Amino acid sequence: MSAHTATTNAATDIDASHAKQARKAFLKRIAMTLGPILIALVIAGLLLLAFGINPLTYYSYVIDRGLFSPSGVQQTLTRMAPLLFIAAGLIVAFRAGIWNLGADGQFLLGAVTAAAAAPYLADFLPVWLAVVLAFLLATLIAVAWSLVPALLRAYQGINEIITTLMMTFLGTSFANVMVKLVFLDPSTTVPQTRTLPVTDRLPRLFDTTITSGLVFALVAIIAVHLMMTRTAFGLKLRIVGANPRAAVHSGLGVPLLTVAVFAISAGLCGMGGAIDILGVQGNVRANWNPAYALMVVPMVFLARFNGFASIAFVLLLSVMQIGGESAARRLGVPNVFTLLLVSIVLIVLAIAEYIDHRHNNSVKA
Amino acid sequence: MRVLSERSVSPGDKPIITLEGVTKRFPGVVANDAVNLEIRPSEVHVLLGENGAGKSTLIGMLSGLQQPDEGRILIDGEVRAITSPRNALALGIGTVFQHTMLVPTLTVAENLLLGAPWWQRPRKESLRTEVEALSKSLGMQVDLDAVASDLSLGEQQFVEIMRALLRNSRMVILDESTSMLTPSGIEELGALMRRLVERGLAIVFITHKLREAAAFGDRISVLKLGRKVGEITPERFQALHEDDLVTEIVDMMFGKRSDDPENGKRAGTTIAEDAKTVLAVDGVNLPATQTSPGLHNISFDVREGELLGIAGIDGNGQKQLAEVLAGQISGASGKIVLDGRNVESLSVGGRRDAGLRYLTDDRLGEGTVGTFPVSMNFLLKEVGKPPLWNKGFEKTSDIEKHAERLIAEYDVRTPRGHTPVGRLSGGNIQKVVLARELAEGARLVIFNKPTYGLDLANTLAIRQRILDIAAEGKGVLLISTDLEELLGLCDRIAVMAEGKLVGMVNNGENARTEIGRLMIGLEE
Amino acid sequence: MSDLFTNVFLSALLFGAVTAAVPLLLAGLGEQMSEKSGVLNIGIEGMMLMGAYTGFLGAYLTNSLWFGFLTGAVGGLLVSCIMVILCVRHGLNQIVIGIGLTLGCEGLTALLHHFQFSRTYPRLPAADPTVIPILSDIPVIGPAFFKQHLLVYIAVLLVFVATFIYRRTQLGLNLQAAGDKPAALDVSGVDVFRTRAFAVLATGTLAGLGGAYMANIGAGIFVPFITNGAGFLGIVLAMLARGRPVWVLIGAMVFGICLSLTTALQVAGINIPTDLIQMIPFLAVMAMLIMFGRRSTLPAALGIPYERGAR
Amino acid sequence: AAEVKSIAILTPEEGTDYGWNQQGVDGAKAAAKAAGIEAIVAQGLGYGDVRPTLRELAEGGASLMIAHASGYNTAAPEIAEETGVPVAIVDNPSAMKKGLVADYTLSGHEGAYLAGRMAAMMSRTKAVGIVVSGEPPSWNSQSAAFAQGVKAENPDVKVIYAVIGPAAYSDAAGGKRVTESVIAAGADIIFGQGNGSSFGMLQAVETTKATDGGKVYFIDVIGDKSPIDKGYLLSSVIWNIEPVYAAMIEDLKNDTFGTKSYSIGLADDSLKLLKTPQIPDDVWAKVQTLREDVISGAIKVEPIFEATQVRALMSDVKE
């Protein structure tokens, strides 16, 4: 009897200490993320002061618009949808050791395809079907676009950093050509594709302006996270990424897996483009290139390729973009200040991550 | 083999280097624990110890790669910190590391020239004369214009020794330099060490082979779990008989146990006449490449319960043979029949499923994924297969349990199942790989240098495993450059040279000489 | 129509090709050195942009182009110092820091431009060319290649200096070792940190100089985002060229000539849509990649921070 | 009648470019001042998605939101629909909706035509150049009209047309390089359109000699760069947008917003050629006469917005 209670006591003790530890770890994570952001804000604040602007006002505007005002946070969440798809695509590639720096090109081609296909298909198909087909088509085209670097890498061993960078230059140029020469909306003088009417776009969530694309994006990135960490297929990709020779030795078909990685990664980036068009933009204009990936790449690294952490970092990026633009306007700072803010936050977060990593290593000793 | 009597220079009295209470910790291990050591001129100081005993770590601190956490290092009696490799070189400490430290894309000459002031032009000509002078007095030959990656590992070792000597080192450290050498190469290196100590140099020599220690050493220190557990001084060394010496060392390293692996002969099993053929290889060919001799019309078979050895000097196509059999390289022709079934067209995975297992000699390079946990490395070749995966989803707790079981069964020394395998010592990594290859369903296992770099206890354990597998009625193909190992374990031994099977010898009375003759090309 | 293609016009086209190629050449040479030593310097776009800004500022304030090149080089150098401290010294992720630096330089230079120049848009006077006697009298080619600013000749000379360094000096051996096997370099007594730091600082200097050339001579003015991705093209060229500086020169010239070709085709009034014509430079580089990229194996330790004694 | 308290203007770049953005911002400010209301300026928004900004401005109580970029003309009507706040857009008259969406597609083609006439009169080398950093409709119509003006004045004057590159708005170096090539091809007057890159064109004009050894002149569009001129600015096709914005405010008050198109024209000088000291008096006088003819309809200039048609026109001109 007493022995029994003793063990249960011990068990609850262990449970309690476990929970305590988990909570501690969680709090530490939060501190390790918020702390650096605070430091970054102080640094950026000094810059603002140098330009004669009260940093506190600036930040209160950023937070207010980006996070706390009801309509502001809806914008933030809406902006996250394409970013999350790109993040998901990058996670697959980076975890498999493929440095896909061509996400912007893949995103744009997906966007152009969706923008061209949806209104066209809607002419003779039910709208929902047209949208779904446009989404799939966009994914397909983005996948096809990645085939060049994929095959070059898989069968010729040509480094994908160069090819994907180059394919981005080419892709933006090509998307532009497609908009101007092929998918031009004849009813307007502005070079852009036909516009999908607001009512035909993806539904918004409840009574808000948040696009339902956000839900798809969250599903995509969580699915990718689970795929990479929990499934055999994800493990295979990670083996290829961590040690390609071990992959050969273990009997994995490395070239085929490489092509698969490119396809999934580019497909997700293309979906990001499609979701942005079908959910928010409605059309693509010539020379439109939001270059989201340039900012998402570092976020994914900071998240250590973890899907959930990526969601948090993408949220942060989105808040900075939406809130920063608002604050800049209200205070008369040029909008480019947002770039500087993002850059400082990025670098300080990277430093914090490094210090954390060091610390962890020495503590375990 | 002992050359004690020929010593002319008596060991100096003043140590070049003294370690006092040196301690080094890594996450989860104390690699060196309050080690005291003295290294004297004109002396070969042998360091012995199991895998992971902390020998390389000690060397790391002497060569400036690592700093001790506690304790101090005295050089010529003065306390000095060895802050960097550059500093170590300046103090006259030259090191030949366990893993090659040559830049693969540079030529031998360029590798030797590294370290000169950055603004200078490489002094190739003066290097050439210096190297020639050294070559003459030491009897070593190196091709200065060869690209480092084209050299065999043995040749690379020589280049590194040359580099240490070119730097006018007072002390040369050789970390397992013999593990990659042929028997005659080992003899040469031994002779070279003698000549060097005669010139007054100090040598630190790390090896796992007790006979080498006994043959070439003057003083022996033994490390165990980071601690120094014993030292045999030159006086005792000279007084002891070789066999007693070995026994004493074994006692120090492993406690009471003195079964010398090199005496262990296979209990004369006989393979039944009617034993089934597990593997039949017929007329396998592979085109030669720049770095390998290819394979030429290789045919042999292995029967159930049989241990077939493949002898030969490293680089004569053994690795290619193993990889062709495992399905890792394409472009080969010929027949490979496993249990009566042609497997040439099967993939690596297909052959593994059919029961063909290949234990690679490149544990870190291809055998494991260093950053992955031990538990996953057990399953590297079974990814996605039930029961540990359910419809492609991993069953995390089952995988952990599976790992725990194997860790216990194979005595893998690791802090936890999710420690990255790259952090383990070589012997323990080998156990992980072994556990993986011997899993369910093995019919024929190819071992490629399974005991290379392993300590005595691990070597014995692995050899016992190999015998057990054969005893279970499976076929074994054992590739090794260690003739003793082959003679100790195998039923038959094939000899490879230049990508050809030049002969097949039944293990027995005259096997050693026959194989030796085949290896050096005396019999065709 | 063809009467447009006078010698003057042809040499102006070639001249333009050279002008467009020089920043790419400088950036590519710089990036090549970083990559050789094992550092993937994605921040080069930011370094160029900073060099363009500080270079313009220096030249504008002192009225001296050469002082401008100096300040431009220093601007790039300062940005690369951050990269050295964070990525080489402490081993932070090179891609994160590189992109961070690029974004930061974009924001900062645009901001500074806004406060300083956005009402006045100062422009520099024309640069004096250095005329090479005799050679400059060759029709078409002469005025295009031998009536350039001295810095252009220096940039081309740097190709040979770089080749000399890689082939004939200890520094060259050090750089290659740092990229292919840093541990081997370390144990031979050469400081890997210093070697890589030197390479990254050289990259910053060259990129800054390239940016300054672009602003001071290429445009004669600084406007925000003026580099327009030239740094990223530099990365591509460096990777394409692997260890050979001459290939950076060839790649940059091919790109520059393709740019001029787009102008020529338009002026000739060939009725292909401009947007198609303008894909030519990228297609040309992509074609070079497919043809020669196979040989472009990258240094084994590229992008991997070196930590002594790590396992 | 609706009460109009404030107008907001959204521009892709900062309103300090002596061009499109500055004319918009300055015009909006002036119109607001004249009407005694507040002007809210949201500038430097880029060419991406402006919906968040539009929504915020609407929420903030703006009475009218002017989306001053053709790239905004999809988003703005949608947000007007969603929030009920009126918007003004450019380049999409078909989206007009009473009380909600007005379009002010402006075209400077008549001014550009006059500029072309003037350039043809003044060119010594009998060749003029058009350099653009992109091909949006409003630039196309001016490029075309300029070429037509040149041809009408003197069919022997060649027109050399060159686009710098895709999305080369900030490519000042490219602007200079291409302009130098065009000058080398014989042009001594450059009609330049581009944002940041137009400063590179100006720089080329200032530092390069024409093939005849003389000075090269620059004709600018939309804004007035004379404060930063060094004596090479020949003229500019100036767009004064203030009257347009003022009319919008009036229409809002009168509940007629969204029922008519706004335009700029030579008649009320909302579109005019900039007079600089570089223009000889006789030339200026001739141009003034031509201006009357355009106003009276004696000369008809049709706007051409299509890039392909613009290019076709250039090759026609040359043959």
Ligand SMILES: Nc1ncnc2c1ncn2[C@@H]1O[C@H](COP(=O)(O)OP(=O)(O)OP(=O)(O)O)[C@@H](O)[C@H]1O
């Ligand atoms: N850089 C490091 N980081 C973490 N652990 C390390 C590191 N270096 C060595 N160790 C650990 O320290 C212990 C001693 O390793 P060391 O390499 O010195 O052994 P060794 O005696 O040379 O073994 P072997 O005979 O296998 O070469 C091992 O447990 C090893 O895993």
Ligand SMILES: Nc1ncnc2c1ncn2[C@@H]1O[C@H](COP(=O)(O)OP(=O)(O)OP(=O)(O)O)[C@@H](O)[C@H]1O
């Ligand atoms: N300016 C530099 N450029 C490139 N590498 C450098 C530079 N400075 C130092 N290094 C690197 O650091 C290493 C050590 O440099 P340095 O020659 O200054 O050392 P030192 O301590 O002065 O040694 P010593 O003068 O005895 O050779 C060099 O081998 C070189 O690779």
Ligand SMILES: [Mg+2]
């Ligand atoms: Mg060791």
Ligand SMILES: [Mg+2]
């Ligand atoms: Mg020195």
